[in-house]
Amino acid sequence: MATMNIIQAVNSALHIEMARESKVVVLGEDVGKFGGVFRATSGLYDQFGPDRVIDTPLAEGGIIGSAIGMALYGMRPVPEIQFADFIFPAFDQIVNELAKFRYRSGGQYPCPVVIRTPYGGGIRGGHYHSQSPESMFAHVAGLQVVIPSTPADAKGLLLSCLRQNDPVLFMEPKRIYRAARGEVDEGDTTIPLGKANVVREGEHCTLIAYGAMLSVIEEAANKAAEQGIRCEVIDLRTLVPFDVETLIASVKKTGRAVVVHEAPRTCGYGAELVASICERAMEYLEAPIQRVTGFDTPFPYVLEHEYLPNADRVLGAVRETLEW
Amino acid sequence: MSGAVSRERGLELLREMMLIRRFEERCAELYSAGFIRGFLHLYVGEEAIATGAMRALSPEDNVISTYREHGHAIARGVPPGEVMAEMYGKVEGSSGGRGGSMHIFDASRRFYGGHAIVAGGLPVAVGMALADALQNENRVTACFFGDGAVAEGAFHESMNLAALWNLPVLFLCENNFYAMGTHLSRAQAETNLARKAASYRVPADKVDGMDVLAVEAAVRREVQAVRDGGGPRFLECETYRYRAHSMYDPDRYRSKQEIEGWRRRDPIATLKGALRADHILYEEDVSALEASVEDEVEGAVRVAEEGSLEPVEDLLKNVYTPREIRWRR
Ligand SMILES: Cc1ncc(C[n+]2csc(CCOP(=O)(O)OP(=O)(O)O)c2C)c(N)n1
Ligand SMILES: [Mg+2]
Numbered sequence: 001m002a003t004m005n006i007i008q009a010v011n012s013a014l015h016i017e018m019a020r021e022s023k024v025v026v027l028g029e030d031v032g033k034f035g036g037v038f039r040a041t042s043g044l045y046d047q048f049g050p051d052r053v054i055d056t057p058l059a060e061g062g063i064i065g066s067a068i069g070m071a072l073y074g075m076r077p078v079p080e081i082q083f084a085d086f087i088f089p090a091f092d093q094i095v096n097e098l099a100k101f102r103y104r105s106g107g108q109y110p111c112p113v114v115i116r117t118p119y120g121g122g123i124r125g126g127h128y129h130s131q132s133p134e135s136m137f138a139h140v141a142g143l144q145v146v147i148p149s150t151p152a153d154a155k156g157l158l159l160s161c162l163r164q165n166d167p168v169l170f171m172e173p174k175r176i177y178r179a180a181r182g183e184v185d186e187g188d189t190t191i192p193l194g195k196a197n198v199v200r201e202g203e204h205c206t207l208i209a210y211g212a213m214l215s216v217i218e219e220a221a222n223k224a225a226e227q228g229i230r231c232e233v234i235d236l237r238t239l240v241p242f243d244v245e246t247l248i249a250s251v252k253k254t255g256r257a258v259v260v261h262e263a264p265r266t267c268g269y270g271a272e273l274v275a276s277i278c279e280r281a282m283e284y285l286e287a288p289i290q291r292v293t294g295f296d297t298p299f300p301y302v303l304e305h306e307y308l309p310n311a312d313r314v315l316g317a318v319r320e321t322l323e324w
Numbered sequence: 325m326s327g328a329v330s331r332e333r334g335l336e337l338l339r340e341m342m343l344i345r346r347f348e349e350r351c352a353e354l355y356s357a358g359f360i361r362g363f364l365h366l367y368v369g370e371e372a373i374a375t376g377a378m379r380a381l382s383p384e385d386n387v388i389s390t391y392r393e394h395g396h397a398i399a400r401g402v403p404p405g406e407v408m409a410e411m412y413g414k415v416e417g418s419s420g421g422r423g424g425s426m427h428i429f430d431a432s433r434r435f436y437g438g439h440a441i442v443a444g445g446l447p448v449a450v451g452m453a454l455a456d457a458l459q460n461e462n463r464v465t466a467c468f469f470g471d472g473a474v475a476e477g478a479f480h481e482s483m484n485l486a487a488l489w490n491l492p493v494l495f496l497c498e499n500n501f502y503a504m505g506t507h508l509s510r511a512q513a514e515t516n517l518a519r520k521a522a523s524y525r526v527p528a529d530k531v532d533g534m535d536v537l538a539v540e541a542a543v544r545r546e547v548q549a550v551r552d553g554g555g556p557r558f559l560e561c562e563t564y565r566y567r568a569h570s571m572y573d574p575d576r577y578r579s580k581q582e583i584e585g586w587r588r589r590d591p592i593a594t595l596k597g598a599l600r601a602d603h604i605l606y607e608e609d610v611s612a613l614e615a616s617v618e619d620e621v622e623g624a625v626r627v628a629e630e631g632s633l634e635p636v637e638d639l640l641k642n643v644y645t646p647r648e649i650r651w652r653r
Binding site: 029030033034037055056057058059060061062085086088089123124125126127128129295296297298300301302303306307 | 413423424440441473506572576643
């Protein structure tokens with residue numbers, strides 16, 4: 001075990017998998033010599049050389065397209081998009097090519113591309129260095145969306161992504177890139193995709209989040225505990241495919257749920273969670289499920305802490321479910 | 325350069341470049357002190373381009389830029405206090421504090437921003453020029469972007485559209501040879517950027533972007549050609565940023581000698597030298613300019629410091645046309 005932050009954990013996973021599997025290739029803007037703007041690919045270029053760690057020009061469509069082409073040949077490309085906000089020049093390649101290759105070739109051409117990208121607010125980055133576009137991708141059949149919240153999860157989930165055969169958007173919560181530190185196995189330990197993590201058990205209300213919002217719901221759970229309210233805290237880890245059974249089991253126990261994400265509310269991922277829980281566990285619900293989310297605005301420059309969900313807003317929602 | 329410029333004009337250009345440089349250096353200090361936060365991209369070293377180019381444009385023309393746009397905004401006439409206040413996120417800022425460093429907008433000066441997405445401004449410039457062409461406006465759209473943007477698909481679509489439709493747009497490429505940590509030679513197979521534009525039948529030329537008089541002359545020539553109905557033009561201005569890409573960038577990808585080499589071609593020092601050689605710049609001028617620039621920048625900082633922050637009630641403002649808004653948790 002070693003203490004790592006999320007960047008180091010991602011870096012460790014990439015080192016392990018590149019050493020184990022020669023088909024893994026990393027590519028992106030400044031990922032090589034420079035080691036990535038957040039240093040997540042640091043050291044890879046020196047160890048594996050320019051044929052496996054490829055610096056690209058500014059060309060997101062070209063980066064993802066090249067990754068798709070390599071994947072069709074059985075390689076395992078891991079493109080980095082510097083910020084999730086810059087992924088949109090590649091949206092066509094992702095939505096129309098990457099996500100549908102297996103399907104439209106009748107299963108002949110799987111496309112195991114793992115796109116890594118930092119996402120989310122809280123660093124005063126303004127409109128274009130803060131967005132959380134996960135639901136835009138979760139909506140696209142054929143893609144998987146994975147978002148870790150801890151260093152150990154980042155490493156274990158990324159290793160799993162690199163060892164399966166379908167495209168993944170692996171979104172890294174940049175606000176806690178360095179702030180989240182924890183014990184991580186230095187060796188080769190994977191964490192399965194599609195399994196949520198029950199971080200804390202409780203019987204009064206289920207709190208569900210992913211990525212940087214996990215620490216927010218944990219803080220809310222702590223505050224609630226001081227008032228004798230015991231919350232169950234669930235880290236979703238994988239948005240597509242998501243672990244509906246774990247959520248249902250929890251809601252059957254608590255009868256209440258609060259869903260939290262920092263992306264805007266309308267058509268945010270929370271809507272899918274609420275709908276899925278209602279479809280399967282309506283009769284167990286003691287109160288309407290609450291959502292605590294970003295607002296329906298572009299990501300603000302100054303008012304970002306008013307925009308981002310915080311523990312007090314979550315706690316207010318918990319109370320609302322209890323007092324309903 | 326000798327005899328190329330009158331004393332009055334020379335001092336004006338010199339002051340403008342000194343103002344932009346001092347402004348940027350002050351921004352760096354304020355960033356380190358925590359007053360400006362987030363992402364900050366400085367223009368130090370590249371001042372000759374904005375300064376020279378804006379002189380060649382009329383107030384009726386359009387300007388559209390990148391995230392490294394403080395210099396463009398100031399040279400276009402946006403008051404430095406409004407630019408600084410924008411960086412502080414204050415309501416007094418040029419975008420009401422909504423945009424920050426990368427999103428200076430000023431409709432009254434036809435300054436269309438501030439674009440944080442690389443190459444995002446190019447297709448927009450084409451659209452503005454198309455609107456002018458369709459409405460028979462005799463206006464030029466000047467579009468600034470970096471060498472890195474040339475690798476994006478948006479650049480190539482924009483070149484073709486502008487040429488195909490013969491649009492009044494001047495593409496001003498600020499080639500500082502780096503896109504973040506990647507040198508041009510590692511990012512583009514054809515490093516002669518003007519040739520790329522030319523391949524789309526956009527007449528293209530190059531100018532020394534460290535020489536303000538050369539930039540001004542070249543932009544005047546190109547603007548005239550565009551205004552005369554000759555369709556789009558592309559001008560590559562070779563330059564260098566002395567500072568890191570942004571305040572986050574450790575700047576470990578280039579040598580001290582390389583930076584020093586470019587500093588020896590410093591646009592401010594070069595103009596000073598030329599004016600001195602013509603005996604139209606005196607030491608008192610330089611100290612007077614320094615003092616007046618210092619005053620103006622400190623005035624800008626005061627505007628920013630004394631400004632106010634947007635109240636939380638305004639969080640939903642300007643997402644759509646004003647209408648009744650509902651607050652939800
Ligand atoms: C579409 C997109 N991809 C990546 C980025 C991140 N990024 C911001 S500036 C930059 C380098 C741009 O270089 P260049 O166009 O030469 O302009 P310069 O910074 O040198 O002025 C990069 C990679 C971005 N803002 N937008
Ligand atoms: Mg550049």
